[in-house]
Amino acid sequence: AQTVTQSQPEMSVQEAETVTLSCTYDTSESDYYLFWYKQPPSRQMILVIRQEAYKQQNATENRFSVNFQKAAKSFSLKISDSQLGDAAMYFCALNTGNQFYFGTGTSLTVIP
């Protein structure tokens, strides 16, 4: 069975600082993809970043980067230079085959 675990229900960060959101997953598949999604209050969920399991290089999208530790089955998201607009629920997700599995989310607060 595939599982995704986000152990931090809530996190906070000062504006302009850096924050790291944790995610661990479990799968027996060798071919899979990992994602971080952002869900702002009352707004649509959007993709932040994705990582292919076969790629060793960590994905980066502007201020967002991941630390993908395949052996440890860990996939953390680092947000640099945090902005007020980064405040949202962040979901870690795993795709294997035709299925997507989401974690329970981390609520990020950005403090001005």
Added chain:
Amino acid sequence: EAGVAQSPRYKIIEKRQSVAFWCNPISGHATLYWYQQILGQGPKLLIQFQNNGVVDDSQLPKDRFSAERLKGVDSTLKIQPAKLEDSAVYLCASGTSPGQLEQYFGPGTRLTVT
């Protein structure tokens, strides 16, 4: 381009009643997903369509939930009869193809069953 549209945005029904949700994906997107997001949890994939065919419905409670995408464009998700535990946000997402994996989500329909 227009995003994924869903209606209604909110629905309140009593248990044992029926309800239907509608989703119109982004034009040209072949893949369509329905998710159930219970408060405090992450989205759970219920069913995935590729054009008008079902790719995966392994987590759809088929005794009460049904979904269709007859013309390979918009889709309807139905619950009959509804139970209290069906209270959730129902999210629709679309993508260009299963292999592409990027999903574009709609605003969701918030269902309350009383």
